[in-house]
Amino acid sequence: MNTTQPQQHAHARTLFSRHTLAALLASSLALGACSSGATNRSTSLHDLTRPTPLVETDAQQTPPTPPAPFDPRALPAFDGATGQPVDWDALVARAAAAPAVLIGEIHGHQPGLDAAAALWEDILSQSSGSPSPALALEFFERDHQTHLDDYLTGITDEATFLDQTGRSLNSGSYPPGHRAMVEAAKAAGVPVIAANAPRRYVRLSRLEGLDRLEAMTPEQRRLVAIPDELTPGTYRERFFSIMGGMHQSDGEPDEDGAHARNRVIETFFTAQNVWDETMADSVAEAIRSGRMPVVLVVGQFHTDFEGGLTTRLRDRAINPLVVSMVAASRDTFDDNDLNRADIVVYTGDFRR
Numbered sequence: 523m524n525t526t527q528p529q530q531h532a533h534a535r536t537l538f539s540r541h542t543l544a545a546l547l548a549s550s551l552a553l554g555a556c557s558s559g560a561t562n563r564s565t566s567l568h569d570l571t572r573p574t575p576l577v578e579t580d581a582q583q584t585p586p587t588p589p590a591p592f593d594p595r596a597l598p599a600f601d602g603a604t605g606q607p608v609d610w611d612a613l614v615a616r617a618a619a620a621p622a623v624l625i626g627e628i629h630g631h632q633p634g635l636d637a638a639a640a641l642w643e644d645i646l647s648q649s650s651g652s653p654s655p656a657l658a659l660e661f662f663e664r665d666h667q668t669h670l671d672d673y674l675t676g677i678t679d680e681a682t683f684l685d686q687t688g689r690s691l692n693s694g695s696y697p698p699g700h701r702a703m704v705e706a707a708k709a710a711g712v713p714v715i716a717a718n719a720p721r722r723y724v725r726l727s728r729l730e731g732l733d734r735l736e737a738m739t740p741e742q743r744r745l746v747a748i749p750d751e752l753t754p755g756t757y758r759e760r761f762f763s764i765m766g767g768m769h770q771s772d773g774e775p776d777e778d779g780a781h782a783r784n785r786v787i788e789t790f791f792t793a794q795n796v797w798d799e800t801m802a803d804s805v806a807e808a809i810r811s812g813r814m815p816v817v818l819v820v821g822q823f824h825t826d827f828e829g830g831l832t833t834r835l836r837d838r839a840i841n842p843l844v845v846s847m848v849a850a851s852r853d854t855f856d857d858n859d860l861n862r863a864d865i866v867v868y869t870g871d872f873r874r
Contacts, residue, residue, distance in 0.1 A: 594637035595644075598853050599867045602846070605855035610644075613845070613865055617641060618648040618655075620815045620843035622805050622835060626822025626863060627847050634847035634869040635699020638819055641845065642703050645817060646710050656813035657707045658804055660797075660820040661700060662687065662716035664745040670716055674708050703819065717804040717818060719746040719796055728793040735796070747803035749795045753830040760827070761791050798824060802834035809840065822846050826862050 595610045617623045623645070625638045642657060649655050662670060666687045673683035683689075689696035707714045723746045727735055735748050752758070765787045801818060808816045824831040825844050835842050846863035849872035850856065859866045 592633065592636065594633065594640040594869075597633075597637055597867050597869055599865055600855040600859075602844075602859065602861055602863045602866045605857070605860065607855075608865055613867075614641065614644040614648060616865070617815060617817070617843055617845070618645050621809055621840055622842035623815050623817045624825045624832060624835075624842045624844045625817065625819045625847065626825035626829075626844065627819060628849050628872060629821055630694055630697070631847070631849050631869065631872050632697065632699065634849060634867075635697055636702075637847055637867055637869055639699045639702040639706070642817055642819075643706050645815065646706060646712070653812050653814040654712055656713045656715055656808045656816050657703055658715035658717040658801070658808065658816055658818040659700065659703070660718050660801060660818070660824075661695075662714075663718045663720045664716050664800070664804070665720050666716040670704075670714050674704075674714060700819070713808075713813070715804055715808055715816070717801045717820075719800040724793045724796050727796045728789045732792065732796075746796065747800040749799040749834075752791060752795045753798065753833055756827065757830045757833065758791065760823075761794060762787055765790060795830060798830035798834050801831055802838065805835060805842075806838050806840060815843075822848075828861075 599608045599610065599613055600606060601608050623641075625641065627634045627638055645655055669678070669683055669686040672678040673680065678686070684691065684696065691701065692698060704714055723735060723738075723742070732748055735743070735746060738746075762784070766783065801820065801824070805816045805818055818831075820831060823829060826846050832842060832844055843865070844863040845865045845867065846859075847867050847869045848859060848862070849870065850868050851871050852868045855866070
C-alpha cells in the first residue's frame with residue numbers, strides 16, 4: 523500500500539533593444555535640429571547607436587541569492603519513543619548496528635527518497651569487513667532477482683535491466699532515489715534483494731485465497747511466502763478503516779451491505795499479509811546468509827505503528843530499526859507521531 527532540487531535561474535539583461543535604438547535615433551536627430559551650427563562635427567550612425575551607460579540600482583547590482591541545495595542529511599529527525607532530536611550521525615550509527623533497517627517511505631515523495639538514499643549510502647560507508655549490508659526493495663519482485671543480479675554483476679547493461687523489469691528512468695516505476703540506492707549497492711559490490719512477491723500471486727491470494735497459493739508447485743512457491751495467519755490488532759484496524767473509507771458509498775450501508783464490504787476488504791487484507799510475509803521472509807533469509815544490516819525500503823504503512831511487516835520480523839526474533847520518512851515540514855516533533863517508528867524524519871510537504 524501506499525500511502526518525502528534546487529533550480530538555478532539565469533538572469534539576462536537586455537541593455538539595448540530595437541525600441542531603444544529608435545528612441546536614440548529620434549532623440550539625436552531632434553538635438554541636432556535644435557543646435558544647428560553649434561558644431562561642425564557630423565553625427566554618424568555609430569554615434570547614434572552607441573549604448574548609453576546605464577546606472578544600475580542596488581537591486582540590479584545584487585542578484586537574488588539562489589536557494590541552498592537540498593541536503594537530506596540536514597532534515598529534522600526525532601526519536602519516535604521520546605520525541606527528542608536525533609542528529610544524522612547518530613541515526614547512521616544506530617542503523618549500521620541493527621540487524622535490519624526498515625525505511626518507510628511515501629512512494630513518489632522525492633525528498634523522502636533522497637533521504638533514504640543518503641542513509642543507505644552512509645550505512646555502506648560505515649561497513650567494513652563482515653558482515654556486510656544488503657539492500658532490499660519492495661518495488662522489485664522475486665522473479666526479478668536474476669535480472670537484478672545480472673545488472674549488478676555487469677552481465678547486462680542498465681537499459682536491458684530496465685526493460686526486463688518493466689522500469690523506466692525518472693518515472694514512478696524507478697525514481698531517482700531508488701536508482702541511487704541500486705547504483706550505490708552496485709558500486710559497493712553488495713546485493714540488492716528483490717523482496718516482494720510477484721503481483722500475480724498476490725492477486726491470486728486476494729481472488730482465490732491462501733489455499734490456492736498452497737496448491738502451487740514448489741518452483742512457484744519459491745517466489746512467495748504464505749502467512750500462517752493474518753496480522754491482528756491495530757494493523758488490521760487501521761487497514762480496515764482506510765479501505766472502508768475508500769469503499770464508502772453515499773450514506774452508511776445497511777448491515778448486509780457492511781458485511782459485504784468487510785468481506786471485500788478482508789480479501790485485500792489477505793493480499794497485504796502476503797506482501798508482508800514475503801518481504802519479512804526475504805529480509806530474514808538475507809540475514810541468515812550473513813548480511814547485516816539488511817536495509818529494506820518499503821511503503822510506510824507496512825512498517826509504521828508496528829505495521830504488519832515490522833510485526834512479522836519481530837515474530838522471527840529480528841528487531842529492526844524502523845525509520846519513517848514523514849512528508850511534513852516541521853522543526854519540532856509532532857505528538858501524533860509518537861511510536862510511529864524508532865526514528866521519525868520530517869522530509870517536507872508532499873507535492874506531486
